[in-house]
Amino acid sequence: MAIMEILQVNQLSFAYPDEPHQVLSDIHFTVHAGDFVVLCGASGCGKTTLLSQLKPELTPVGQIGGTIYYNGNMLNELPAHQSAQEIGMVFQNPDNSIVMDVVWHELSFGMENLGYSLPVMRSRLAEIAQFFGLEPLLYKPIHELSGGQKQLLNLASVLLLQPKLLLLDEPTSQLDPVAAREFISMVYRLNREFSTTVIISEHRLEEVIPLADQMILLEKGKLKYSGSPREVSEQIQRHDPDDFKYLPSVTQLFWTMHNKQITEKVPVLSTLSAVPFTVREGKQWLQTLDWDRSLADTVAPLADSAPLTTSFAKEQILLECREVTFQYEKKSDEVLKKLDLQIVQGEMLAILGGNGAGKSTLLQLLAGLLQPRRGTIKKANKLNIGYLAQNPLLYFSHDTVAEELSTAAQHAGIAEPELAIAKLMKQLQLEGLEQKHPHDISGGQQQKTALAIVLLLNPDILLLDEPTKGLDPLAKIALAQQLLELRQAGHTIVIVTHDVEFAASYSSRCAMLFDGMITTTDIPSIFFSENVFYTTAVNRVVRDWLPGVLTAEEVLDVWRVPASG
Known part of the structure; x- marks a missing residue:
């Protein structure tokens, strides 16, 4: 018996008023009831616009x-009451959706608006709160909740x-790795246990693609x-192969090794099921390969690695926190507690x-936007600090x-503003x-525009709060190249991030903030390979063989296979 189609999209196109180009063009796909669908593509490719077309109240x-078609009927003819109940949407920024001040008021808000009886509301509220x-x-007041909550x-x-x-629509973009994994697991559980059909636009592809029944990749408003x-x-x-970046890193590693014929022992693909997508599948695949185990000795054995020193030459230190303590109100909990940190040229x-x-909070203290309650923050003379907040708006x-x-170029006094702006726009x-x-423009494009404004000020030290939020994999690579060029030109960069893969690939040093203090600082190969949750998918796959390796590129750099015969 055929599974019922819950959605059928035929030759969908869309253009905003007074815009010559279509944001969506000839989009066509089918979603069956109970499917878990991942929607991905570059920032600005039309993902959010497409999702809004599937929710009549939000259609621009x-x-x-x-x-x-929704359940065989035209979606635009669906009664408003039915649409509000049967098609739910969760947005990227949780604060944009919350309208009440207390948790149980927020939970009750939708049911009250749809006229549910008090017994029904109580029953559903009790059930969902336990689940x-x-x-x-x-x-609790909602302002006291964490982003994940x-x-x-x-x-x-x-x-x-x-x-x-x-x-x-990118629901985990502001969540840390643990909270993001928990959130996605909850969504997947709803999908599998209750057959709720899920369509999720997401840049954390490592987590969601292995769960998906269907994957849809958009490019410039078209189905690719x-x-x-x-x-x-x-x-x-x-x-x-340029689109490999939209696949989990273990899958990228598999196909790259297969294409470059790095090993003659890569199994011939008899079926697509041979392609690994999860850490478990990746480890099983690596166990089938014949490889030189002495390679593990070439990648800085962790047990014998000296810890990174936290003492730097005085002339190298641009910013230094000494026993910094901060709380927003005198009677509130301390956010930071005697925190020590040095930031080096x-x-x-x-x-x-x-x-x-x-x-x-720490980043705002470093930028001078907040002042510590106790302790000191020392900065080098004539230090020009650039700060990019989480909210680009x-x-x-x-x-x-x-x-x-x-305006930013004029404020910075740039001699040839047109050239500087054109260069940044391209980069x-x-x-x-x-x-x-x-x-x-899209959230990712807003993030990059705000970054361009800050970069035009030519700061000596750049403080970035979640700079990869809303960026697709290819845009992250472009951002990383920009940051590497800034470092080569002598600039210093500090990023606050939940993006473990980005930090592992491009940072020179990592620090863990926990319980108001910096608990660990080290080079990425040591910092991440000693973690379980705060580490990369590739490290989870290869750490038994190559414990200090974090990325697929590093695996390819060190991998060797014994010569045959």
């Missing part, structure tokens, strides 16, 4: 072509209406690939930690991207957005 004004473990939080609250609020289709993850990986392998320091650990006050950048892949309003 514009020119629409094609048809969308999500929200009972201890029910009477707020996003779980958003998900629970949507699920109280018992939707058949759940749409999620669709199918099961293994089918899409094979299509990418045949047609465009020319390094790229990545600061990691859980949601609510105080990472953003804070940097916009003009009607076009071009005006924003021109950050912002070309073509000059006349767009900053609020009308």
